[in-house]
Amino acid sequence: MFRSIHRRDVLKTMGAAFLLALPRAASSSEAAIGRRWTCTNQDCDPFIYDPSVGAENVNDPDHPIPPGVPFADLPDAWVCPVCGDPKGHFLPMSR
Numbered sequence: 001m002f003r004s005i006h007r008r009d010v011l012k013t014m015g016a017a018f019l020l021a022l023p024r025a026a027s028s029s030e031a032a033i034g035r036r037w038t039c040t041n042q043d044c045d046p047f048i049y050d051p052s053v054g055a056e057n058v059n060d061p062d063h064p065i066p067p068g069v070p071f072a073d074l075p076d077a078w079v080c081p082v083c084g085d086p087k088g089h090f091l092p093m094s095r
Contacts, residue, residue, distance in 0.1 A: 034070035037090040044083040049074075049090065055081060 034051035049055060055065035065074065071090070078087050 034072075036093045037071045038093050039080045039083060039085055040089050040091055041080065041083045041085045044080060044085065047080050047082040048093070 036051070037049045039047045049071055051070050052067055054067040054069055065078075071087075071092075074087060076087060079085060080089070
């Protein structure tokens with residue numbers, strides 16, 4: 001009367017539930033431009049890095065970043081042009 005439950009069936013179901021719980025991927029245009037990031041230093045103005053604008057027109061003439069460069073593609077040595085905090089001190093902004 002009862003169907004026995006196999007371990008693989010449980011794992012398949014758990015895997016499907018996990019995949020459904022993941023956040024949806026960004027649209028292609030949003031992924032191409034990326035999301036904005038903000039400096040978390042409380043003494044900062046704060047600086048907001050917007051990939052659609054880049055960082056060419058900020059107080060960082062030595063390292064201009066052209067528009068269209070996602071935050072993840074910035075060099076690891078890149079710092080906030082306002083306060084000098086490292087890239088690791090930035091957080092993604094919510095929409």
